[in-house]
Amino acid sequence: MKVVITSKAPAAAPVVAVGVLPGRRLTPAAATLDAATxxxxxxxxxxxxFDGARDQLLDLRAPDGVDGHRLILIGLGKPAELDRLASEEIGGRLVAYLAEEHEPEATILIDAPEQAPVGVAEIAAHLGLGARLRAYRFDRYRTKRRPEDPAPMRRLTLVTDAVREARRLFRPLDAAASGVAFARDLVNGPGNAVHPESFVDQARALTELGVGVEVVTENQLRKLGMNALLAVGGGSAHRPRLLVLRWRGSARRNAAPFAFVGKGVTFDTGGISIKPANRMEEMKGDMAGGAAVVGLMRTLAEREAAVDVVGVIPLVENMVSGQAYRPGDVVTTLSGRTIEVVDTDAEGRMILIDALHYTATRFKPKAIVDMATLTGSVVRALGHVYAGVFANDDDLAERLAAAGRQVGERLWRLPLDPDYDDHLKSDIADIRQCAPDEDSADAVHAAQLLQRFIGDVPWAHLDIAGRDFNRKARPTGPVGATGFGVRLLDAFLAGHEDRS
Known part of the structure; x- marks a missing residue:
């Protein structure tokens, strides 16, 4: 869907929408329409x-004096709460409603109430972002559209008297929406279409935007000694890859990059420690962390971010076969340390320990953030509202949490503590893959394990299990992949750009 920001409504707008405040108070634009009609x-x-609450819409047959056939009154809610996130939800709800009504175009007349914490330009820009996020559709495998299916909108026109500023603010938000859509497409794609090789092929499209794309093949991985990654992917016909993406936007030569590592298990059966059949189809989304890193790189390139960033995505398919790795195996990791495999369904931490060590030693970044749908444990702790964050650096943890609050992708900090290390001692190797009792703080034990492979680099681990899919539609996202993390990490990096 195309979002257009202008100072004048189209001459023949089929659908016009205006805001109404609680208590049925008309905004200036609505009052002007009221007088004209x-x-x-x-x-x-x-x-x-209908009284103007934020979750309300009132659909009217357009009266005389309004071009077009439909007039929508949008509840804006309390003026003091009309911030960026509220604006996004309003835009998303309107687009969702109009898609259900099979309306391809609409025009919104935008005002900023006096008590609103943000100005009209920000309201317009974030309303446009929410509209774009909610307009997303994944229907490429549908051969026929059902009559009851929503019809995608083609165009949304935002009318404001702060056109220049609204367009300036919307440009990077529009890029973020594109990055989120890219990530959602990868996660929504079925496992027979999205596997290590095809994931790489889709990421290659970023070269057109100036992103450097490097692919480390299976033979190269073996020569490097990335045996933990190779072990997980050993049971699949789709062979492992390591995808390295680079965006060089800083004006400073040889600036140390920020590094983001995303778990890329394109399908996870659990391996020999096989998962229950119930909802296993959702394991196509076990590469949501890796998809978010790709979406982030697209966003940075599209908005020409002034920062150097590297994205590293270990890509495997965890399958059952005669070549699959086994519980009880001992694997020598890239770092040289050995790890005793306890559970082949704890595969995410296996591929991440090699990828994290590789990233820390090769790129020597300012900071590393990894993102992974890693444990059911974090879902039991936080549900589907927060993602968990573990960090060895307080400032990094708070900056990430602040970015999450800004974009509505919230993080809750969980502990790292050396007392947990006792549970990772192995009788036959340097370290165990899992604690003896996986149901006891498995998310913490996984983070405690990962921490051993990043050296002294500032590091944060985002366990986003539970935030990869919407199981019911939300104001800014339909059912399916969320693209969680793209906007969070983009907002985090916006505070570190070099504009000198």
Whole structure:
């Protein structure tokens, strides 16, 4: 869907939308329309349940004086709460409603109430972002559209008297929406279409935006000694890869990059420690961390971010076969340390320990953030509201949490503590892959394990299990992949850009 920001409504807008405040108070744009229609809005608001609350819409047949056939009144909610995130939800709800109504185009007349914490330009820009996020569709495998299916919108026009500023603010948000869509496409793709090789092929499209793409093949991985990664991918016909993406946007030569490592298990059966059949189809999304890193790189390139960033994505398919790795195996990792395999379904930490060590030693970054759908443990602790964050650096943890609050992708900090290391002692190797009792703080034990492979680099681990899919539609996302992490990491990096 295309979002257009302008100062004047199209001459023949089929659908016009205006805001209404609680208590049925008309915004200036709505009051102007009310006068032009001889008080039609005031009359429509006299009766009924609509009173301007933020989750309300009132759909009217367009009265005389309004071009087009439909007039939508949008509840804006309390003015003091009309911030960026509220604006995004309003835009998303409107687009979702119009798609259900099979309306391909709409125009919104935008005002900023006096008590709003942000100005009209920000309201317009974030309303446009919410509209774009909610307009996302993944229907490439549908051969026929059902009559009851929503019809995607083609165009949304935002009318404001702060056009230049709204367009400036919307440009990077539009890029973020593109990055989120890219990540969602990867996660929504079925396992027979998205595997290590095809994931790499889709990422290659970023070269057109100036992103450097490097692929480390299976033979190269073996020569490097990335045996933990190779072990996990050993049971699949789709062979492992390591994808390295680079964006060089800093004006400073040889600036140390920020590094982001994303778990890329394109499908996870659990291996020999096989998962239950119930909802195993969702394991196509076990590469949501890796997909978010790709989406982030697209966002940075599209908005020409002034920062140097490297993205590293270990890609495997965890399958059952005669070549699959086994519980009880001992694997020599890239770092040289040996690890005793306890559970082949704890594969994410296996591929991450090699990828993290590789990233820390090769790129010597300012900081490393890894992102992974790693443990059911974090879902049991935080549900589907927060993602967990573990960090060896307080400032890094707080900056990431602040970025999450800014974009509505919230993080909750969980502990790292050396007392947990006792549970990772192995009788036959340097370290165990899992604690003896996986149901006891498995998310913490996994983070404690990962921490051993990053050296002294500032590091944070985001366990995003539970945030990869929407199981019901939300204001800014339909059912399916969320693209969680793209906007969070983009907002984090926005505070570190070099504009000198």
């Amino acid at each position: 001889g008080g039609a809005l005031t009359r429509a608001l006299r009766d009924g349940r």
